[in-house]
Amino acid sequence: MLERLHDHGRARRLFRRRILFAAALSLLVVFTLAGRAAWLTIAQHEYYQAKAENNRTRVVVLPPERGRIFDVNGEVVADNVATYQVQITPEQSRDVEAEIDLLSKVLDLGPRSIEALKERIRVGRRFDPVLVKTGLDEVERARVARLKPWLRGTEIVSSLKRVYPYGELMAHVVGYVGRINAEDVKRIDPDAYRGTQYIGKTGIERQYEDRLHGEPGYRVVEVDALGREVEVLETVRPVPGKDIALTIDIGLQGVAAAALGEYSGAVVAEDPRNGAIRAMVSRPSFDPNLFVDGISHKAYQQLLNDPDRPLYNRAVTATYPPGSTIKPVMGLAGMQYGLLDPDEPFFAGPYYQIPGNDHRYRDWRKWGHGWVDFKKSIYRSVDVYYYDLAHRMGIDRMHAFLTDFGLGVKTGIDLPGESAGLVPSREWKARTKQQVWYPGETVIAGIGQGYMLSTILQLADMTSTLALSGTRHTPWLVAPVDGPRAPRDRVALDKNDYWERVREAMRAVVGNKRGTAHKIDAPYPIAGKTGTAQVFSVAQNEEYDAEELERRLHDHAVFVGFAPFDRPELAVAVLAEHGGSGSGTAAPIARQVMDFWFDVRPDADVQPEFTEYGD
Amino acid sequence: MGSERLQSTPLSQRLGGTLQSVFKLDPVLLFFVALIATIGVVAGYSAAEQSDAWVERSVVRLALGFGLMLLVAQIPQRWFFAVAPWLYASVLLMLVAVWLAGDMGGGARRWLDLGVIRFQPAELMKVAMPMMIAWFLARRPLPPGPLDVTVAMLAVMIPTVLIAGQPDLGSSLLIMASGLFVLFFAGLSWWYIGGFFGLTAAAMPVMWFFVMHAYQKERVLTLLDPTSDPLGAGYHTLQSMIAIGSGGVWGKGWLEGTQSHLDFLPEGTTDFILAVYAEEFGLIGLVLLFVLYLAVVWRGLWIAEHAESVEGRLLAGSIAMSFMVYVLVNAGMVLGLLPVVGAPLPLLSYGGTALVTIMVGLGMLMSIRTQRSFLGHDR
Numbered sequence: 001m002l003e004r005l006h007d008h009g010r011a012r013r014l015f016r017r018r019i020l021f022a023a024a025l026s027l028l029v030v031f032t033l034a035g036r037a038a039w040l041t042i043a044q045h046e047y048y049q050a051k052a053e054n055n056r057t058r059v060v061v062l063p064p065e066r067g068r069i070f071d072v073n074g075e076v077v078a079d080n081v082a083t084y085q086v087q088i089t090p091e092q093s094r095d096v097e098a099e100i101d102l103l104s105k106v107l108d109l110g111p112r113s114i115e116a117l118k119e120r121i122r123v124g125r126r127f128d129p130v131l132v133k134t135g136l137d138e139v140e141r142a143r144v145a146r147l148k149p150w151l152r153g154t155e156i157v158s159s160l161k162r163v164y165p166y167g168e169l170m171a172h173v174v175g176y177v178g179r180i181n182a183e184d185v186k187r188i189d190p191d192a193y194r195g196t197q198y199i200g201k202t203g204i205e206r207q208y209e210d211r212l213h214g215e216p217g218y219r220v221v222e223v224d225a226l227g228r229e230v231e232v233l234e235t236v237r238p239v240p241g242k243d244i245a246l247t248i249d250i251g252l253q254g255v256a257a258a259a260l261g262e263y264s265g266a267v268v269a270e271d272p273r274n275g276a277i278r279a280m281v282s283r284p285s286f287d288p289n290l291f292v293d294g295i296s297h298k299a300y301q302q303l304l305n306d307p308d309r310p311l312y313n314r315a316v317t318a319t320y321p322p323g324s325t326i327k328p329v330m331g332l333a334g335m336q337y338g339l340l341d342p343d344e345p346f347f348a349g350p351y352y353q354i355p356g357n358d359h360r361y362r363d364w365r366k367w368g369h370g371w372v373d374f375k376k377s378i379y380r381s382v383d384v385y386y387y388d389l390a391h392r393m394g395i396d397r398m399h400a401f402l403t404d405f406g407l408g409v410k411t412g413i414d415l416p417g418e419s420a421g422l423v424p425s426r427e428w429k430a431r432t433k434q435q436v437w438y439p440g441e442t443v444i445a446g447i448g449q450g451y452m453l454s455t456i457l458q459l460a461d462m463t464s465t466l467a468l469s470g471t472r473h474t475p476w477l478v479a480p481v482d483g484p485r486a487p488r489d490r491v492a493l494d495k496n497d498y499w500e501r502v503r504e505a506m507r508a509v510v511g512n513k514r515g516t517a518h519k520i521d522a523p524y525p526i527a528g529k530t531g532t533a534q535v536f537s538v539a540q541n542e543e544y545d546a547e548e549l550e551r552r553l554h555d556h557a558v559f560v561g562f563a564p565f566d567r568p569e570l571a572v573a574v575l576a577e578h579g580g581s582g583s584g585t586a587a588p589i590a591r592q593v594m595d596f597w598f599d600v601r602p603d604a605d606v607q608p609e610f611t612e613y614g615d
Numbered sequence: 616m617g618s619e620r621l622q623s624t625p626l627s628q629r630l631g632g633t634l635q636s637v638f639k640l641d642p643v644l645l646f647f648v649a650l651i652a653t654i655g656v657v658a659g660y661s662a663a664e665q666s667d668a669w670v671e672r673s674v675v676r677l678a679l680g681f682g683l684m685l686l687v688a689q690i691p692q693r694w695f696f697a698v699a700p701w702l703y704a705s706v707l708l709m710l711v712a713v714w715l716a717g718d719m720g721g722g723a724r725r726w727l728d729l730g731v732i733r734f735q736p737a738e739l740m741k742v743a744m745p746m747m748i749a750w751f752l753a754r755r756p757l758p759p760g761p762l763d764v765t766v767a768m769l770a771v772m773i774p775t776v777l778i779a780g781q782p783d784l785g786s787s788l789l790i791m792a793s794g795l796f797v798l799f800f801a802g803l804s805w806w807y808i809g810g811f812f813g814l815t816a817a818a819m820p821v822m823w824f825f826v827m828h829a830y831q832k833e834r835v836l837t838l839l840d841p842t843s844d845p846l847g848a849g850y851h852t853l854q855s856m857i858a859i860g861s862g863g864v865w866g867k868g869w870l871e872g873t874q875s876h877l878d879f880l881p882e883g884t885t886d887f888i889l890a891v892y893a894e895e896f897g898l899i900g901l902v903l904l905f906v907l908y909l910a911v912v913w914r915g916l917w918i919a920e921h922a923e924s925v926e927g928r929l930l931a932g933s934i935a936m937s938f939m940v941y942v943l944v945n946a947g948m949v950l951g952l953l954p955v956v957g958a959p960l961p962l963l964s965y966g967g968t969a970l971v972t973i974m975v976g977l978g979m980l981m982s983i984r985t986q987r988s989f990l991g992h993d994r
Contacts, residue, residue, distance in 0.1 A: 011757045014802045015928060019920045022800070022932065026912045026939045030905045033943070034898075036950045037905075040860040041898040048860025122668060 063195035064214030067241030093153025175203020176288035214241035247276035272464030275473025323531030326448035342374035378505035390446025467568035528561025530582030559586035687978025703747035753926035758802030785956035855890035866897030
């Protein structure tokens with residue numbers, strides 16, 4: 001007990017010493033602060049007084065104009081247009097109340113906004129302009145201008161607003177800008193964005209934000225004792241953002257969107273010679289103009305909850321099973337690995353069985369195809385041929401070859417949000433599903449089903465590689481500042497003949513009378529491959545409607561193709577969701593796209609007229 | 616108990632004591648706090664361009680703040696420590712929630728949105744932290760042993776790191792300081808204190824390269840050369856130094872300041888109000904204000920020294936010294952001694968949540984002062 005009391009007393013004395021120390025410390029802090037204040041106000045007084053005299057100037061930030069975005073022919077796809085607003089400066093007005101009354105008549109202001117306006121004037125400083133109304137139309141501007149003699153404190157000022165004249169058509173490529181929010185602030189230099197309202201949120205607008213934004217300038221103005229601007233002393237003009245030219249041809253884009261019609265899906269058209277993307281359509285789409293000044297919560301929820309998912313980029317973000325469009329690449333792999341002699345006949349029955357296993361992998365044609373060679377296996381799209389090939393190749397070699405071909409790997413296009421797709425492997429399955437790989441999974445992978453997934457951009461890129469016999473380019477939408485893009489490593493095969501065999505077989509898909517896409521045979525030679533992507537299930541969060549359900553259980557229609565056959569200039573990939581068959585639905589869409597490209601504009605000098613496509 | 620004490624109080628203390636017995640407060644503290652708040656309104660009126668509306672709102676806020684302080688002063692101090700661990704734990708949970716929500720891409724990460732009310736858990740932690748550490752250490756033999764120090768340090772550092780990552784470096788430093796002061800008053804060995812400062816010094820490079828955001832680094836660098844960038848981070852510091860320096864010893868007189876009125880001072884009524892005040896009232900005004908702040912701090916320390924319970928002593932000491940740190944961080948920034956962090960000046964800066972925190976702290980000081988147990992005359 002005594003000891004504890006002793007301890008208590010010791011702690012008490014310790015505490016008292018600490019209190020005294022803290023008191024001394026705080027005295028020291030105050031001495032430091034006061035000392036600093038004394039140094040500023042006594043020793044440095046004259047220096048700062050002179051500064052303050054010079055400080056009759058104020059720096060006003062001048063935000064840069066954002067670069068515009070054009071299509072390949074110079075059509076504006078993202079523009080800045082002037083919008084007008086009315087503001088009132090109480091000090092310059094003889095009678096603010098009277099002016100507001102007058103304005104409320106010509107501008108149709110409601111009693112509530114008048115109330116709010118008067119409150120803002122009461123709270124604000126008398127020489128600061130107060131905003132009355134934004135987004136004036138011409139009539140309103142004219143009315144205010146006519147009343148100017150009676151509106152001495154009122155002025156009309158203009159500011160620039162981002163506008164997307166093509167609306168839905170380019171929404172997934174160009175993206176949109178929006179107000180800078182807290183997330184954006186983390187990735188920008190706040191000083192470079194002083195005075196700037198907008199920042200790129202998605203698409204090209206986001207990808208090329210640095211190039212589009214420009215640098216702010218400032219104006220040094222002399223002000224009087226109350227802060228009114230008296231004279232401009234110095235102006236450093238802002239450096240406007242750079243304009244950007246896309247590879248997209250808005251005419252082709254419009255045709256592709258119109259050809260897709262009511263289907264959800266995507267169309268990607270790539271120039272195989274350099275990787276330039278000529279059209280990239282994702283449907284359904286949305287109006288990017290809604291986002292510029294902040295979309296209403298309700299409208300945004302509507303877009304988010306729309307079962308057709310209009311905000312989803314079906315060309316580069318969505319992934320689908322590539323289906324039979326993978327078969328030409330499978331054929332190449334077979335030849336390269338020495339597993340396939342293109343001339344050797346193969347008997348394709350109605351189904352395929354792994355030796356020693358009962359399960360039947362059926363062909364799409366119930367009674368099979370009989371004796372086929374490689375060429376026929378492509379233009380008739382013989383499933384059994386590829387079941388057999390895939391089984392003999394094994395998943396490891398298949399994975400290696402398809403990966404080299406760019407499947408399951410991001411293409412590196414200059415757009416945010418690209419998906420890599422998936423080429424399955426043993427390692428992938430062990431990692432994500434903790435399961436071993438089954439031989440049956442190899443079999444269905446051989447016709448682009450099962451786990452395999454790719455973006456429509458990847459399919460267009462794969463088709464470009466086939467078209468140019470292995471020469472590969474990174475797909476792109478905007479030319480880099482520093483010179484042309486370097487081509488990627490080409491896909492090297494042992495013999496160039498392999499490429500020819502595959503290309504000829506793809507030509508037969510359209511050219512041969514029994515080819516699956518023969519009905520799109522055109523005056524210029526098209527080569528291609530049809531496909532269907534199986535739809536396995538209906539998304540769980542959707543309401544079931546018998547008719548709707550039936551439509552949704554339809555397979556996705558896929559087609560990839562290039563033309564002209566001899567010197568390819570355009571590779572096209574089409575996916576129409578629930579379109580049924582590739583030959584019936586997707587191939588004709590690709591034909592329309594190619595028709596526009598080759599018929600309407602045989603050479604670049606002819607300028608077609610186009611107005612509004614797609615909407 | 617209260618009535619017993621009243622009867623045994625000598626007559627000489629009656630006059631002051633009557634008020635205290637009915638309505639528990641510390642008149643000395645109240646006097647200095649009210650003086651500072653008055654200066655705040657006077658300086659704010661000038662900074663807010665003589666806007667009557669601003670003065671109305673400001674006075675209403677201050678009135679509510681004083682009401683809150685007196686309300687807290689009525690709460691028996693043992694209640695603070697009864698709720699301390701629960702309050703601390705729930706604020707910690709909120710911080711984790713904000714951290715998780717922020718990771719999911721919500722914009723304003725500092726705020727916790729409960730649908731009806733939105734608030735900053737960091738602000739609550741400023742109150743909860745010293746309560747928690749005081750509660751914990753008061754239950755241990757003092758001075759604290761290595762194990763208790765470790766536990767207390769963890770309780771200090773976890774919220775500090777969470778808040779620093781929000782990112783709200785200013786608040787996290789203030790919160791860390793409030794916790795560390797409790798340890799200091801609990802008799803933390805000077806070896807530990809020296810080691811802590813050594814570690815902090817060693818951690819500086821790590822912070823610089825891995826933790827601090829680019830804009831935070833820029834603010835530190837511009838301390839060395841504020842003139843480097845007219846649109847940049849040095850602007851604030853430079854303008855406030857011009858305002859103070861040109862004010863001189865006697866100041867330019869009330870409403871006569873030019874720098875604030877010319878809009879050179881950003882956030883004139885909030886973080887930089889001291890510069891507006893200094894320009895108009897000069898060095899004399901500044902020293903007067905600093906003395907008033909020092910008076911509040913010393914009164915707080917006096918209350919700590921005379922507090923009955925161990926936890927009351929620790930809490931009071933920490934509140935007083937935290938108040939000092941608030942003043943140091945803001946005034947240091949305005950005087951160009953410390954980097955620009957968003958920290959308000961107690962009782963002068965115009966801002967709701969910060970005022971609430973300060974007033975709750977001062978209320979707790981008053982509660983500790985006035986609610987002595989009837990045994991408490993052993994000095």
